[in-house]
Amino acid sequence: MPFRLPDRAPHFVRRLPTPPLGLLRPVFQQLMAGLLRRHPEMFDRLGEYGRVNFLIDPVDLPVVFIMRPDPETPLLIPYGRDAVPEWSAAVRGPLPRLISMVNGREDGDALFFSRDIVIEGDTEAVLALRNAIDDADIDLFEEVTALLGPFGRILASLHGRVGPLFGRAAAIMRRGAGTGGPAEGRKA
């Protein structure tokens, strides 16, 4: 049976304390730099919208992200929900649905019709981002394993074997999934 992500993280995850952002920020910055190296066409397709500050709000996590897909200075910065900075365009939704959309496995419009994904602010910028990501053939698992160097290669080689375990964990998470509201934040 193919591995399927749960619809959302369990309810308790959002209530967890904010993780140590100082440690996380360099990791996400490296992830963004890797995206620019491996998918320059995505940044090219974004054009002027690369200078927009996007709020990426996984509503089932205790953190949100500000993403600025500017090829000159690409940024992906996690923030606690109590300190969300200004943004121009927002995409909110459960983390597994956001990942599926980035990986090209789920249709953004369908997630919008079903109200799983909510967008706010600069709609044009969100649409440009969605289209550019969709064209880029991104696989977030590959991006993370590339980030981890030799450890990533080991993880990638284990992927087929641990898939069924992830599948069982995902089924348990689906049963225990709860709800969570969006981040407050401030629109610029």
Added chain:
Amino acid sequence: MSAMELVCPAGTPSALREAVEAGAHAVYCGFRDETNARNFPGLNFSRKELEEAVAFAHDRGAKVLVAINTFAQAGRTKLWKQAVDDAVSIGVDALILADMGIIDYAASRHPDQRLHLSVQASASSPEAIEFYVREFGIRRVVLPRVLTLPEIRALNDEIDCETEVFVYGGLCVMAEGRCLLSSYATGKSPNMTGVCSPPSHVAYREEDDGEMVSRLGAFTINRFAPGEKAGYPTLCKGRFETGGRTFYVFEEPTSLNAVDMLKEFRDAGVTALKIEGRQRSKAYVRQVVGDFRRAVDALASGADAGDLSLTSLSEGTRETQGVYRKTWR
């Protein structure tokens, strides 16, 4: 019996590859400018991308059709003419055109190029279609979604031209190429600038009680209750208050799905089946194209196509057979 041609959407090079891999006989796409009716940010093809896409499709036996189907603006027709010249020199299999002046340019400058008449031209009578065939050598007409199945059958008996019908995707309010709702609200339209309800004029707001409000320009066009399925933010899909009632005045947010009518289309003489959705993702393209290819092949071989449930991808997660099976006066 040979299968009908499945004509599939591609908003990006990646979606084009998905469409071809999923079984599209032909893929339609457009340049990254206002010459095509899906001129949305982040969509469409540069000249170089189109060249690569044509090579990819031709290597796998699929055709590429290029939509240059907006109406050229006075004093700026060079943009449309250049698009025609570039698409021809890249080697696309057909141009999908709407503007009579641009059709005339393409027919006289590139007499060997196959030309299709876009749905945007809104040609729905034998006389109109025969005019385009006689004057410009149009080989196929994409029929506006205003005709019932018996009307399509009667039309095919009278014209000397292939017909292509929409079988899946978003619907218009049956005034294709002539709709002014988007222009009225935003100053931009699918006919002239290639955008219906441009996202630059769309805003969503989620209220504290979970209600989602959508606005287009100065108009509030819908309020969705918490959990209620949503639709596109176009005026024609708006829910307005009139005569003491609040309802979908023009049409409901619903997608066309005519997968159960393929045999009837074939028997009515239809050549090609069109899937709408260049603004949709490659996940949509993969699923819809794959399912329709199975249905087309099953029809040709007399087999069962199996389960073809596409409701989750539909606008408002609801489907209709539209005017093909007209149940209203």
